[in-house]
Amino acid sequence: MSSSGRIKILVIIGIVVFLGSCKKDKVYNVPLIIQPYIDEFIAEAATRGLPLDIDNLVVVFEEELKVDGVEAAGLCQRGGRNGTPTIKIDTTSVNWQTNLSSREQLVFHELGHCVLERSHIEERLSNGNYRSTMRPTGEQIYGPEYSSFKRSYYFDELFDIETPEQSWSIDVPQYNDISPAAKTLAFEEPFNDANGGWSTGQSNSTSRKIEGGFYKIKILQAGGYYVDNTLAIQADKDFEIEYNLTLDESGFSGILWGGEERPGFLPSFKLMYIGNEVVSIGSIVHGTESSYEAAQNNSPLSNQLVVRKIGVNLYCYLNQSLIDNIMINESFGDKIGIAFGGAAGTEIMVDNIKLLYLN
Ligand SMILES: [Zn+2]
Numbered sequence: 001m002s003s004s005g006r007i008k009i010l011v012i013i014g015i016v017v018f019l020g021s022c023k024k025d026k027v028y029n030v031p032l033i034i035q036p037y038i039d040e041f042i043a044e045a046a047t048r049g050l051p052l053d054i055d056n057l058v059v060v061f062e063e064e065l066k067v068d069g070v071e072a073a074g075l076c077q078r079g080g081r082n083g084t085p086t087i088k089i090d091t092t093s094v095n096w097q098t099n100l101s102s103r104e105q106l107v108f109h110e111l112g113h114c115v116l117e118r119s120h121i122e123e124r125l126s127n128g129n130y131r132s133t134m135r136p137t138g139e140q141i142y143g144p145e146y147s148s149f150k151r152s153y154y155f156d157e158l159f160d161i162e163t164p165e166q167s168w169s170i171d172v173p174q175y176n177d178i179s180p181a182a183k184t185l186a187f188e189e190p191f192n193d194a195n196g197g198w199s200t201g202q203s204n205s206t207s208r209k210i211e212g213g214f215y216k217i218k219i220l221q222a223g224g225y226y227v228d229n230t231l232a233i234q235a236d237k238d239f240e241i242e243y244n245l246t247l248d249e250s251g252f253s254g255i256l257w258g259g260e261e262r263p264g265f266l267p268s269f270k271l272m273y274i275g276n277e278v279v280s281i282g283s284i285v286h287g288t289e290s291s292y293e294a295a296q297n298n299s300p301l302s303n304q305l306v307v308r309k310i311g312v313n314l315y316c317y318l319n320q321s322l323i324d325n326i327m328i329n330e331s332f333g334d335k336i337g338i339a340f341g342g343a344a345g346t347e348i349m350v351d352n353i354k355l356l357y358l359n
Pocket residue numbers: 012013014109113120135136
């Protein structure tokens with residue numbers, strides 16, 4: 001059993017305060033730990049033909065930031081103290097702590113407000129990702145590993161709002177681009193009986209039973225858990241894993257794939273639906289994690305997660321809408337498992353799990 005907590009999404013909100021036009025002295029006061037991000041920001045702008053001279057900026061650390069009662073990981077007061085743009089960063093936030101990539105996105109987002117004077121953009125790319133670093137919420141838009149190929153686009157867009165979409169967000173298969181006839185069912189678990197090898201019974205942490213076509217899980221002790229199955233994927237083939245689940249807002253559940261031989265099952269990839277509103281895509285082993293607001297929300301009805309592997313590309317779908325794509329540059333293991341968890345009392349019902357090879 002492993003544990004993985006609920007992913008918390010913190011909003012990043014920029015505040016625009018226009019003060020009078022009275023002229024003030026410039027102030028530059030940036031903590032040492034932030035200065036490399038400023039240097040990188042200036043360097044990235046310069047390579048794109050935008051010379052920046054940042055000599056009027058204050059960055060301060062502050063905990064439990066809130067904007068209009070909503071938690072924020074950072075904010076920009078453009079008119080700030082004495083007219084100096086001021087960025088506040090919460091170093092206890094998920095955005096700061098998840099990884100260096102997430103930290104960079106937080107600081108660059110606030111520099112987007114405070115230096116480039118940009119506002120939020122809610123628009124999305126064809127693959128479901130946000131169009132801009134200036135998204136209104138705090139999800140990771142690229143990670144240090146499986147989505148690092150997206151980083152240069154987001155830098156381009158930050159400094160040039162007209163930047164067109166790239167092939168990685170345009171040339172992507174929508175769910176129905178592969179017809180059912182082009183798939184071969186290799187495994188299906190409809191939970192009609194208890195013979196599928198899935199763990200049932202009760203422990204201090206969870207109770208699990210197979211009943212009426214569902215794998216019914218109840219979380220007794222708050223936390224994250226997983227079970228695996230003996231099924232092995234032929235990893236050299238292209239395939240799809242389909243997972244149908246029902247959960248409430250206090251729970252999460254999803255697909256695990258990869259890892260080592262049993263019993264040391266360590267999932268390498270996970271696709272998780274959290275609280276009927278957020279999809280988390282990432283890796284446990286490598287600590288890479290990106291969360292996205294769900295493209296659709298069928299709550300409280302059954303939802304479907306699909307991960308489709310074509311070559312080195314992984315495409316993730318929620319209710320048959322593409323929500324993200326990443327690239328894997330290593331061989332994962334061949335195991336399938338499912339993860340579930342949440343607060344005590346959470347109930348999760350799994351309808352069906354399928355493995356399909358793409359012809
Ligand atoms: Zn913002």
